Amino acid sequence: MEERYSPGSVEKKWQQFWNANHSFRALAGGAKKKYYLLEMFPYPSGRIHMGHVRNYSIGDVMARFKRMQGFNVIHPMGWDAFGMPAENAAIERGIHPAIWTYENIANMKAQLMKMGFSYDWERELATCDPEYYRWEQLIFLRMLERGLAYKKRSAVNWCPQCRTVLANEQVEEGCCWRCHSEVEPKELEQWFFKITDYAQELLDETFRLTGWPEPVLMMQRNWIGRSIGCEIDFPVAGSERRIRVFTTRQDTLFGATFMSLAPEHPLALELTTPERRAEVEAFINRIRKEDKIKRTSEDYEKEGVFTGAFCLNPVTGHQMPVMLANFVLMDYGTGAVMAVPTHDQRDFEFARKYRLPMIVVIQPPGPKLDPETMAAAYTEPGAMVNSGEFDGLDNETAKERIADHLERQRLGERKINFRLRDWGVSRQRYWGTPIPIIYCDVCGMVPVPERELPVILPKDVEFHPEGGSPLAACPSFVQTACPRCGAPARRETDTFDTFVESSWYFLRYACPRFQDGPIERAAADYWMPVDQYIGGVEHAVLHLLYSRFFTKVLRDLGLIRVGEPFLNLLTQGMVCKETQKCPEHGWLFPEEVAEGKCRKCGAEAVVGRKEKMSKSKKNVVDPDVLINEYGADTARLFCLFAAPPEKDLEWSERGVEGASRFLNRVWRIVFENLDILRGGGPDQSDPDTAETVRSLRRAIHQTIKKVTEDIEHRFQFNTAIAAVMELVNAVSAASGKERFPVTMREAMESVIRLLNPFVPHFAEELWSALGYQGGVEAAGWPCWDEAALMEEKKLLVVQVNGKVRGKILVPSDAADDLVRQTALADPNVVRFVEGKELRKVVVIPNRLVNIVVA
């Protein structure tokens, strides 16, 4: 027998084999159907973590499975190589970001290779390569021409820690998504991409992306946040000015009794009367100073101030005091809200506090609402009252009628409003794609001419911990000549948000070395869209929304055909592990705990929840350690077996051992039976053997069917692997193996082929041990034989009043009558039926019998 399974040498051997044979090289064209399999590319932080191992193991199963099924699979990998950590390393350790990044890429690539993932490395790309970002700069110029990129001065989210601005999507609960420091508002001139132009299409398509998980689509819909209503003008009393509001409740217009403006509203000070001025200014200044967290927190007290001005309700002519209210947001709608205290809870609270008038305009069925006694706003449907010609209508109908009325009278118009804001892409950082713009005192803002691209990131810059963009402090970069008039001019020193690079990398994979443009049309048309995309759910509204937007833009620029990048999306869960904490010393590494006590101080270590692996919580497992100890195949098998992909995976050392044990078991079965498997004659035909063969063959083909369906339709890798384990158990339990060498071989060949997507090195080694050359993948995915699945006899369950009381063996597809007779004759069943009135017998063919007695 072969010596023990030693993953190290087996894995090295087959990685070399795949490399030498270019096994995973993807070429466009041919008779096979294409299949684009993609996993989210990593940021080159230096080392892969278990999240990567899981993500890429899941992807590799699909890639190998589809290849075995005869698809022309493209499975690329690359590097999301721009970003802050490289720049921080430069500041802290004096290493240039480029050197740091490329060293990390080399290390991580070696790690990925050791995992045996089937990537076409010939398509590898790094976004920090000028050969990549030059095309991004070109795309930007095209967007600029079309008005899809523009610059404006506005309040933006500033992260003091990262010393740069952030897009709205990158702020989580008022904090930076990367470093979690509190974000401050800052008034800056910044570049934006006009994602709002695509809001409707981005929303509409979410209803057609049937291959996406519903929660992700829901998150995108919420983020886009479409609402239908009206914009209505309210004339200011004694002035030509108008205040425009957006409302979704135009049916409550007759109940609007005051006006609420955002403190930042341009009319706020203008409308204020002289005697109110001091108070209003104080209010505005106070609210301005409050940070975003406070202003959006749950128990934020509703406050306001009266401007002294009035406007007129356009349908009733009533005077409405104009208030400033701290809860009205300037960047949603028009920054002004018509207040209907009877039918909006916020307005209700506000009106009670400042003793503002209330009029009920929607009556629920039952007791009549009285503004004097109402305890809360009434927001449910009802009948219109106090609303002139609209009285008596139900409020939903009134919504339409009033909208019609406003449009006819030119008082307002129907309007669809989105929550989505344009994507701010300027970053005041060095390690990113330079924005190809030049500022000339004479000509103003001038785009860098195409032929001068790329604008290359200069190498000779200085990094200072106290901040300031290194690019801005680099005269050789900043100083240039105006492309239009030749006068001395300055370059834009902001760089792009790194989400810009990841918004189109999947297109560049189709043609990574293309020299004549960002995307080679034919290659993209062949490979796109991505058939299966796999990554973490944390990108639900960041990367995944930006990528969809970019794909649409590139389509409209005529560069590609598709409008949606990812046909099917799988969002895998996190990798979690138990945490431990010392009251004194905080989070503890497992080795800092002995017998439940902190090694430093002896205090009781608190075993915390299972949390996402993170360095700060000291609960990470290094994939390298795992690979060295158990091998890549065991690491992969564990990740795939312990939980279904979309759920969180709980780390378990025991689980890893179990995975390893299973592989050893299969290894042993193959080598202990190698003579039978390689040299045996035909199966013997004695009745006992024939019966064993029949049931074993049934098990083999049931397993093939189940594994195929579990992978293909459900991504249920855990149950697929469980099914193979069951088959292995059945083989191992079958006695007299030497009497059926043909079936033994069929069984073990099936096991090996079915395991290949999960544990490819292992499968290759056993496959070659069986005497094959040229790899398992060439053998293709096994097909199941329907005939082998047939059973001549079926074991049916017999229930009495829904409880299992016996089992009977009947011919498959036996007539119901026969099944019924057999069931009633079963001695065990008789015990429970005897002496009772037989009410009913339910026979479900090939499943069960239920006898109902009184």
Added chain:
RNA sequence: GCGAGAGUGGCGGAACUGGCAGACGCACUGGACUUAGGAUCCAGCGGGCAACCGUGGGGGUUCGACUCCCCCCUCUCGCACCA
């Protein structure tokens, strides 16, 4: 508050269109082989002596419910004064 998802043995998780609850694995228990076993193999393994009881809790539909319907509880995630 709104939206989405989830609650099943000691643990991770199965159970596809309503049809044997607990596949598979881990842990555990007993045995075999052994100088040894943290290797391997065999057997057992939801609770209860039993009748029976068991899929977060309570109702319902059904011959039959983890699965469908109604109400409630808990947890996770996303959004959060969006007018």
